[in-house]
Amino acid sequence: MSIIAVEPSTADLEPHEKSTGLAPRTPLSSSTAVARWLGSHWVLVISIAVFSVALLWALIPGAFTHYDPIAIDNGLKLRSPSAEHWFGTDLLGRDLYARIVYGARASLLGASIAVAVAVFVGSALGAVAGWFGGLGDTILMRLIDVLLSIPGFLLAISIVVLYTARTGHAGLVPAAIAVGLTTSATFARLIRSEVLRVRASNYVEAAITSGATTFTVVRRHVIPNSVATTVSLIAVQLGIAIIWIASLSFLGLGAQPPEPEWGLLVSDGRKYIATRGWLTLFPALAIIAVVLATNNISRHLSKRAAR
Amino acid sequence: MRTYVFKRFGQAVLVLWAAYTVSFLLLSALPGDAVHNRIQNPEAQISPEQAQVLIEYYGLDRPLWEQYGSALTAAVHGDLGYSLTDGRAVTELVGAALPSTLALTGLALLFGVVFSVLIGIVANYAPWKSVREVVGSFPALFGSIPTFVVGILLLQLFSFGFRLIPASDDGSFVALLAPAVTLGVLVAAPLAQVFTSSIRSARAQPFAHVLHARGAGQVYVFRRGVLRNSSMPVLTLLGLACGELIAGAVVTEAVFARPGIGQLTVGAVSTQDLPVLQGVVLVAALAYVTVNFVVDVAYPFIDPRVMVNSKARRHNGRGVTTKATAGAVDREPAALPSLRVPRRLPVEMSMP
Numbered sequence: 252m253s254i255i256a257v258e259p260s261t262a263d264l265e266p267h268e269k270s271t272g273l274a275p276r277t278p279l280s281s282s283t284a285v286a287r288w289l290g291s292h293w294v295l296v297i298s299i300a301v302f303s304v305a306l307l308w309a310l311i312p313g314a315f316t317h318y319d320p321i322a323i324d325n326g327l328k329l330r331s332p333s334a335e336h337w338f339g340t341d342l343l344g345r346d347l348y349a350r351i352v353y354g355a356r357a358s359l360l361g362a363s364i365a366v367a368v369a370v371f372v373g374s375a376l377g378a379v380a381g382w383f384g385g386l387g388d389t390i391l392m393r394l395i396d397v398l399l400s401i402p403g404f405l406l407a408i409s410i411v412v413l414y415t416a417r418t419g420h421a422g423l424v425p426a427a428i429a430v431g432l433t434t435s436a437t438f439a440r441l442i443r444s445e446v447l448r449v450r451a452s453n454y455v456e457a458a459i460t461s462g463a464t465t466f467t468v469v470r471r472h473v474i475p476n477s478v479a480t481t482v483s484l485i486a487v488q489l490g491i492a493i494i495w496i497a498s499l500s501f502l503g504l505g506a507q508p509p510e511p512e513w514g515l516l517v518s519d520g521r522k523y524i525a526t527r528g529w530l531t532l533f534p535a536l537a538i539i540a541v542v543l544a545t546n547n548i549s550r551h552l553s554k555r556a557a558r
Numbered sequence: 559m560r561t562y563v564f565k566r567f568g569q570a571v572l573v574l575w576a577a578y579t580v581s582f583l584l585l586s587a588l589p590g591d592a593v594h595n596r597i598q599n600p601e602a603q604i605s606p607e608q609a610q611v612l613i614e615y616y617g618l619d620r621p622l623w624e625q626y627g628s629a630l631t632a633a634v635h636g637d638l639g640y641s642l643t644d645g646r647a648v649t650e651l652v653g654a655a656l657p658s659t660l661a662l663t664g665l666a667l668l669f670g671v672v673f674s675v676l677i678g679i680v681a682n683y684a685p686w687k688s689v690r691e692v693v694g695s696f697p698a699l700f701g702s703i704p705t706f707v708v709g710i711l712l713l714q715l716f717s718f719g720f721r722l723i724p725a726s727d728d729g730s731f732v733a734l735l736a737p738a739v740t741l742g743v744l745v746a747a748p749l750a751q752v753f754t755s756s757i758r759s760a761r762a763q764p765f766a767h768v769l770h771a772r773g774a775g776q777v778y779v780f781r782r783g784v785l786r787n788s789s790m791p792v793l794t795l796l797g798l799a800c801g802e803l804i805a806g807a808v809v810t811e812a813v814f815a816r817p818g819i820g821q822l823t824v825g826a827v828s829t830q831d832l833p834v835l836q837g838v839v840l841v842a843a844l845a846y847v848t849v850n851f852v853v854d855v856a857y858p859f860i861d862p863r864v865m866v867n868s869k870a871r872r873h874n875g876r877g878v879t880t881k882a883t884a885g886a887v888d889r890e891p892a893a894l895p896s897l898r899v900p901r902r903l904p905v906e907m908s909m910p
Binding site: 406415494521535546 | 703705706707714802804806808823824827830832839842847
């Protein structure tokens with residue numbers, strides 16, 4: 252809750268709300284300030300809450316359900332949602348709520364791997380291109396143009412297939428790495444433009460003139476100054492990666508059964524959609540809620556970065 | 559104009575060549591294994607002679623750059639190799655799958671543009687704040703729903719629920735509607751986002767205020783100034799969205815069990831048919847490059863400012879501008895003469 256105190260509450264309000272509230276000079280009591288901040292940021296608060304729940308599901312699934320997500324119980328086939336089984340059970344008698352809770356681990360882990368790969372590869376390429384410029388910059392940027400001209404999802408599919416051709420089976424981690432490699436072009440572009448922007452500034456000129464090494468300048472100036480925009484892109488990419496990995500799993504190219512993964516759960520539940528719609532609906536809602544949450548958090552972060 | 563078009567065309571060809579090279583390196587060079595796997599697969603029943611032909615055809619007994627050279631030459635002549643599963647030409651397979659996918663993506667693009675224009679206008683011009691806010695949040699919502707979920711829900715609702723559309727592709731136009739809407743939602747998300755925000759920023763520009771001050775109505779300002787200015791970023795994005803369309807078609811066609819490039823891809827993936835996959839990647843890149851080339855060429859007609867940047871055009875551009883402005887003023891000595899925006903000038907520059 253420490254963010255709330257720092258947040259300048261009047262600056263965030265819509266213009267017309269400014270005039271209806273208290274007189275601007277009156278110091279607000281802290282509870283009023285909290286209430287006003289919540290009033291204008293309720294979407295953000297819900298988003299953070301949703302994302303935290305998903306994160307907790309991924310980290311400590313055992314604390315949220317005592318059912319096993321994989322063990323088969325033929326006596327409990329396709330039950331409707333009830334007090335014991337909140338989201339019902341699937342064809343093999345597995346509790347759907349437990350599978351969604353454990354599925355958060357696969358989905359978020361996959362998305363995190365994808366984004367980590369994208370950030371690592373993308374910032375390395377972008378930083379080198381932006382800092383050194385010249386021929387290397389031109390070649391790297393052309394290469395990235397080419398990467399972007401092949402539809403990313405197809406490229407990810409191709410990489411997954413290459414992996415499958417070598418090992419004989421698909422998996423969550425190769426799918427995540429494929430998604431990460433494909434989306435690294437976006438990061439490379441962003442980091443390059445950030446590096447160029449910071450590089451042109453007076454304080455970097457001053458630092459170089461006073462003898463700072465490239466490494467020092469990057470560590471002290473370039474990274475701190477581009478963190479805000481990068482973090483907001485990371486949040487967006489996290490949502491996109493969740494969708495892509497779920498789509499790959501849906502096509503059978505990502506996580507393999509019986510591993511619980513949200514895209515896979517939707518594809519399993521699909522067979523019974525006419526009579527047992529909840530088997531499709533609940534995992535789908537989990538994906539939508541988490542992606543919406545990451546998008547909202549990202550929008551807030553980029554607004555803060557722009558300020 | 560001609561140099562501009564040539565330059566863009568050269569870039570397009572270069573990108574296409576590079577895309578081919580990347581996909582070749584990624585798919586064709588590595589899968590010596592895939593061909594050998596195929597040969598050793600007892601189900602395929604390939605005789606040693608046929609195996610020899612296969613190896614020679616794919617040039618697996620030659621160095622990599624020679625393989626690349628012959629593959630590129632063949633590709634330029636329209637030969638993309640043969641499917642590893644049924645031996646049909648890749649061009650034939652892709653050609654057979656293309657019309658269905660083109661119909662789907664074309665209609666989806668239309669839906670996407672219609673959705674985004676509606677959202678952009680309602681989110682900015684609706685008289686009630688609550689409506690503006692709700693509609694304004696649609697793009698974020700559209701972008702957060704996976705395509706397969708949209709597809710499954712539409713399929714369930716309209717074909718099993720209301721029985722309005724056939725559940726599988728029977729070639730009719732009605733069967734095309736649900737998949738096209740699914741894919742349209744996917745492309746509408748970024749388009750609507752950009753259109754909404756660019757309408758907002760165009761409305762805040764000085765020229766819009768000046769037009770209002772001179773008595774122009776909301777509709778006039780939108781039609782004459784805001785629409786043109788705010789459609790530029792959308793047009794750029796439209797080119798980029800075509801990549802999304804092809805990728806989205808893979809998922810959509812899988813959900814609706816429609817034949818097309820997507821089904822071809824999924825099939826090629828499950829049998830590790832790399833030549834077919836490479837053909838699909840190449841066709842996708844070709845589509846992307848073509849659309850972006852068309853967008854680039856259309857750009858100067860919508861926003862002549864792009865041409866000002868190229869030195870050769872600057873002089874000519876100015877000449878045309880002067881003429882157009884003079885003509886417009888001459889023809890309209892009536893009440894608000896300078897309100898008539900000359901076709902060849904950016905709107906905000908034309909205002910006093």
